Structure formats: structure tokens, C-alpha cells
Amino acid sequence: MNDWKNILIFGMGLMGGSLSLAIKKKFPNARVTGVVRSENSKKTIQKKNISHDVLTESEFYQTKTFSDFDFVVFSTPVKSVIETILKLPKIGTTVYTDLGSTKETILTAVNSHFDTAHQYISSHPMCGSEHSGPEAAKEDLYQDKLCIVTKPEKAKRETVDLVRNFWETIGSWTLEMGEKEHDETLSYLSHLPHILSTLLVNTAIANPVAKKQIEESTKPITGGGFRDMSRIAGSNPEMWLSIFEENRSYVFNSLSDYKSALEEVIEIFNPDNRSLDLEKIKAIWEKSILAKEIIQKNK
Amino acid sequence: MNDWKNILIFGMGLMGGSLSLAIKKKFPNARVTGVVRSENSKKTIQKKNISHDVLTESEFYQTKTFSDFDFVVFSTPVKSVIETILKLPKIGTTVYTDLGSTKETILTAVNSHFDTAHQYISSHPMCGSEHSGPEAAKEDLYQDKLCIVTKPEKAKRETVDLVRNFWETIGSWTLEMGEKEHDETLSYLSHLPHILSTLLVNTAIANPVAKKQIEESTKPITGGGFRDMSRIAGSNPEMWLSIFEENRSYVFNSLSDYKSALEEVIEIFNPDNRSLDLEKIKAIWEKSILAKEIIQKNK
Numbered sequence: 001m002n003d004w005k006n007i008l009i010f011g012m013g014l015m016g017g018s019l020s021l022a023i024k025k026k027f028p029n030a031r032v033t034g035v036v037r038s039e040n041s042k043k044t045i046q047k048k049n050i051s052h053d054v055l056t057e058s059e060f061y062q063t064k065t066f067s068d069f070d071f072v073v074f075s076t077p078v079k080s081v082i083e084t085i086l087k088l089p090k091i092g093t094t095v096y097t098d099l100g101s102t103k104e105t106i107l108t109a110v111n112s113h114f115d116t117a118h119q120y121i122s123s124h125p126m127c128g129s130e131h132s133g134p135e136a137a138k139e140d141l142y143q144d145k146l147c148i149v150t151k152p153e154k155a156k157r158e159t160v161d162l163v164r165n166f167w168e169t170i171g172s173w174t175l176e177m178g179e180k181e182h183d184e185t186l187s188y189l190s191h192l193p194h195i196l197s198t199l200l201v202n203t204a205i206a207n208p209v210a211k212k213q214i215e216e217s218t219k220p221i222t223g224g225g226f227r228d229m230s231r232i233a234g235s236n237p238e239m240w241l242s243i244f245e246e247n248r249s250y251v252f253n254s255l256s257d258y259k260s261a262l263e264e265v266i267e268i269f270n271p272d273n274r275s276l277d278l279e280k281i282k283a284i285w286e287k288s289i290l291a292k293e294i295i296q297k298n299k
Numbered sequence: 300m301n302d303w304k305n306i307l308i309f310g311m312g313l314m315g316g317s318l319s320l321a322i323k324k325k326f327p328n329a330r331v332t333g334v335v336r337s338e339n340s341k342k343t344i345q346k347k348n349i350s351h352d353v354l355t356e357s358e359f360y361q362t363k364t365f366s367d368f369d370f371v372v373f374s375t376p377v378k379s380v381i382e383t384i385l386k387l388p389k390i391g392t393t394v395y396t397d398l399g400s401t402k403e404t405i406l407t408a409v410n411s412h413f414d415t416a417h418q419y420i421s422s423h424p425m426c427g428s429e430h431s432g433p434e435a436a437k438e439d440l441y442q443d444k445l446c447i448v449t450k451p452e453k454a455k456r457e458t459v460d461l462v463r464n465f466w467e468t469i470g471s472w473t474l475e476m477g478e479k480e481h482d483e484t485l486s487y488l489s490h491l492p493h494i495l496s497t498l499l500v501n502t503a504i505a506n507p508v509a510k511k512q513i514e515e516s517t518k519p520i521t522g523g524g525f526r527d528m529s530r531i532a533g534s535n536p537e538m539w540l541s542i543f544e545e546n547r548s549y550v551f552n553s554l555s556d557y558k559s560a561l562e563e564v565i566e567i568f569n570p571d572n573r574s575l576d577l578e579k580i581k582a583i584w585e586k587s588i589l590a591k592e593i594i595q596k597n598k
Binding site: 193244255257265269 | 503510
């Protein structure tokens with residue numbers, strides 16, 4: 001078990017705020033300091049007693065250094081994580097991590113910033129939510145969730161164990177993944193589905209007949225399928241724009257692959273073909289049942 | 300309130316079986332007879348006490364006529380509903396309905412079968428489930444679900460009220476829709492999402508890097524977004540093949556519309572463009588937030 005006494009969380013939105021609550025519970029001997037951008041957020045953190053101490057960014061840079069802490073977690077958008085990495089002391093005992101949703105650009109920054117062996121291990125806890133902001137923070141956000149950890153080339157091997165141990169004490173389970181594998185895998189398992197959900201809602205409302213039926217009903221006329229398929233549509237635009245910028249080429253590939261699969265189905269339904277090729281649809285359906293078992297580990 | 304004494308449910312799978320349980324509860328004075336295809340299903344129905352009486356199809360045609368019942372519900376695949384419509388007496392007091400997921404082909408059969416005013420009203424209760432078969436039958440399957448009713452041109456107006464009243468007593472809420480509007484609307488709100496979900500799973504597993512990460516992990520590495528987006532993938536192949544055959548041209552249109560929306564996004568991510576046009580993505584995201592509010596009636 002880690003014996004970190006002073007933990008800094010840089011960025012106290014939903015993710016940072018929830019992490020602070022979890023640390024207070026799981027590491028009762030640690031003191032958590034939160035860093036926020038605005039006075040307003042500072043008040044929320046204080047009022048809701050989310051961390052022991054809270055500082056604005058300018059207060060932090062005026063009164064503290066990163067080396068004052070045993071463990072520092074960056075919980076801001078990836079762009080701002082990358083800017084902050086440039087300010088980190090190149091030696092010392094502090095362990096660093098971030099909660100970034102994409103890895104390649106962060107790892108590039110870490111690799112170029114540190115000249116020698118260091119203690120920066122990147123993390124990606126997969127616990128998104130439709131909510132955001134410290135008001136939505138909750139102690140069990142990380143419970144039973146996957147946290148992917150990525151080791152930069154010059155990072156110490158034992159630091160990976162420290163960081164994985166931290167996440168496991170918080171209640172998550174961990175998996176180590178290279179930065180390229182992470183970004184490519186996530187483009188298919190997370191980024192693509194968010195785009196598909198968003199486009200489904202837009203396509204449905206753009207059909208005048210469907211729109212008229214929707215508008216004329218006093219209640220939603222969608223069933224459970226559509227409800228599930230549209231839940232993540234349009235969620236958290238700021239976060240997603242940042243992810244798309246960081247992971248543009250893998251997202252492009254996943255979208256292009258999806259388009260090929262879609263074209264294959266469209267060709268089956270093409271009214272120019274005499275009859276609907278049920279065997280082909282059946283094969284696509286069966287393939288997905290098998291794929292789902294592999295993905296959900298039901299086999 | 301309807302005072303139907305003898306109700307026939309023709310087809311006792313999940314939908315028919317659940318309806319029988321609901322009728323037994325909500326219409327305590329009615330006697331429900333179920334018609335099944337196999338001796339095996341007959342045993343399940345009897346053992347689980349799903350209907351008062353149960354007959355195989357051949358027993359039914361040897362010993363009963365549709366006119367023996369006040370209300371007849373067809374709960375078989377659409378193709379078989381259409382075949383059975385041809386056997387219905389053209390006059391009499393019996394009220395007929397079905398639970399078909401598509402309407403145009405059923406309405407065409409009804410319109411051509413009946414020469415004069417009749418009492419056949421088509422229904423589509425929107426309460427799908429990943430489960431199937433009478434074993435999965437449950438009393439509250441229809442509770443708080445939408446049931447769309449469609450009136451054939453020669454059907455009596457007052458029969459629409461009788462059938463809506465039936466569904467509302469069962470616990471559903473009802474909406475009247477023309478057959479073309481139904482099939483077009485459902486292609487966007489139900490048929491398209493089922494195909495999209497299926498293709499998502501197939502696209503993800505086809506990527507070798509994602510597949511390797513999935514296979515190397517002992518637990519599922521997908522987050523809540525992917526889980527929701529893949530829930531309906533590959534579900535109930537037999538039912539879906541039937542729906543796709545019946546509603547082929549509207550499904551083709553909805554898939555083609557979706558492809559256009561997808562191509563627009565792919566063009567934004569195209570690496571040939573210098574920078575990612577965040578404004579365009581933002582506009583797509585905002586459009587979907589608005590569309591979702593309209594669809595979910597949150598406005």
C-alpha cells in the first residue's frame with residue numbers, strides 16, 4: 001500500500017472531484033490539495049468539502065511547487081496536461097499521473113520533457129458520465145471501473161506498480177497498454193460509438209415523417225433500443241472536441257471501417273437487387289453475436 | 300371497458316405469452332385460449348399456467364373457429380399473420396388485431412381480404428426484449444409501453460376505440476398512426492439503430508489492435524458507452540430478418556441517410572484537411588443535443 005501523505009489533484013471537475021472524495025475515504029492518512037481555475041469552483045469544493053485544501057492555479061504557482069507533493073494527478077483537458085508537463089521538475093521523488101482520455105500526445109510530451117529515469121505514468125480511468133463539474137462528484141465513480149495505465153519509455157518500472165496499486169486501492173481494476181494501442185483501441189470502443197450515437201439522433205430527426213410523428217406525440221415514441229443507442233449522443237462537447245483533436249487519425253480510420261461495413265449492408269438492401277439476401281444479413285448478425293461474446297467475455 | 304369473455308391469442312411466444320398473463324390479471328372475467336405450434340410449447344404454457352386453455356394449431360383448426368371468440372390477437376411473425384388473415388370470416392362480431400412490427404404488408408392483406416366494413420385493427424406494442432419464447436413471458440411486459448394502432452381503411456372507427464381501450468387497460472399507452480408513417484418512422488427509430496449496433500460490434504472486433512487488447516484482458520475493457528451501443532447488436536435474428544423483408548425500402552432509405560451523415564463526419568476527420576474543423580463537429584454535436592430533447596420530450 002502506498003503511504004503518500006500529500007496528494008495534489010490539478011483540476012477538480014467531475015473526475016478530479018470524485019477522485020478526491022475516493023482518496024479521502026481509501027487513504028485516510030493522506031491530505032488532498034485541489035487546484036481549480038476559478039474562485040467559483042473553489043467555493044464549490046470548499047462548501048462540499050471535496051478536498052482538504054483548495055487553491056486557484058495562481059495561488060498554487062505562487063505558494064507551492066509540485067515537489068511539495070508525493071503524488072500529483074492531472075485532471076484537466078489533455079492540451080492543458082501537456083502544457084503543465086513542461087513545468088514539471090525533472091528530478092525528485094514525486095510520482096505523476098494524469099486522467100487523459102488519449103495517450104499518444106501526452107506520452108510524446110513526457111518523453112521529450114524528461115531526460116532521465118522519471119516517475120510519470122499516464123492513466124485513463126474509464127468512468128465517463130453524462131454529468132460534469134465538481135457538483136456531480138461522487139465517491140464511487142471509480143469503483144469497479146477499468147483504469148488503463150501507460151508507461152513512458154524512461155519511466156521507472158516500479159512506478160507503474162505504485163500507480164496501479166493506487167488505482168486498485170481506489171477500487172478500480174487496471175490494465176497496462178502502450179500509447180498507440182490505447183488510442184487505436186479506444187477509437188473503436190469509445191470514440192466511434194459516441195459519433196455513431198450522435199449521428200443516429202441527427203438522422204432520425206432529419207426524416208420529416210419520423211419528425212412529425214415524434215412532434216405529434218405527447219410522450220417519447222422511441223423504444224429501449226433507440227434510448228440506449230442515443231444515450232451518449234452529443235454528450236460533453238468540450239471533452240469530445242479535445243479527444244477528437246488528439247486522436248484524429250485513429251478516429252478517421254474507425255469511421256472509415258464503419259462506413260465499409262455500412263456500405264455492405266446498404267448494398268444488401270439496395271432495391272435494384274431482386275430479393276433481400278437474408279443469408280448475408282444472417283451472417284452479419286451471427287458475426288456480431290460472436291463478437292459480442294468475445295468483447296463482453298461471455299465465452 | 301371491454302366485456303370480452305373469450306379471447307384467443309394465436310402464437311404464444313414472449314409477446315403472446317406475456318399478453319396472456321396481462322389479460323388474466325387485467326380482465327379477470329375473460330377466458331384466454333392460446334394457440335401454439337408445437338406440443339412442447341403447449342406443455343410450457345400449461346406448466347407455467349400462462350393461459351386458461353391451450354391448443355396446437357391443428358387442434359384449433361379441427362375444433363374451433365375464429366368466430367368462437369370476441370377478440371383474437373395474432374402474435375406470430377408478420378408473414379404468418381398475413382397467411383392467417385386470408386382464413387378469417389369476412390363477417391361477424393369478432394374483433395381482430397396483431398402485434399406485427401411492420402404494418403404496410405399486413406394492411407394490404409387486410410384491405411384486400413375484407414370487402415365490407417370490418418373489425419380488424421393492427422397493433423404494434425413497442426416492448427421488445429433480448430429474450431424470446433413463452434419461458435420469458437412476464438405479466439408487466441406491456442406496462443407503460445407505447446402501442447401503436449393502425450386502422451385499415453374499411454375498419455370501423457369504433458373498433459379503433461375498442462382496441463385502444465384494450466391496450467390501455469393492459470397498461471400501455473396508445474397512438475394511432477397510418478401504415479406508411481408507421482413503417483417509415485420505425486425504420487429510423489428502431490430498425491436503423493439495430494443495424495448500427497450490430498455493425499459497431501463487427502467493426503470493433505475486426506480491428507486487430509482492438510481485438511488483441513480485448514482478448515488479452517480477463518475482463519471486458521469496454522465502457523458504458525460501448526455497452527449501451529452494443530446491447531441490441533445481433534438480437535433476435537429471426538424476428539429481424541422478417542422485419543427487414545417487410546420493410547426493406549424504408550430501411551434502405553434510413554441506412555442511406557445515415558451514410559450521408561457519416562460521410563460528412565469522415566470528411567471532417569480526413570487527414571488531407573490541414574486542421575480538424577472543430578466548429579463543424581460542434582455544430583453536429585449541438586444539433587444532436589437539440590434533436591435528443593425533441594425526441595425524448597425534454598423540452
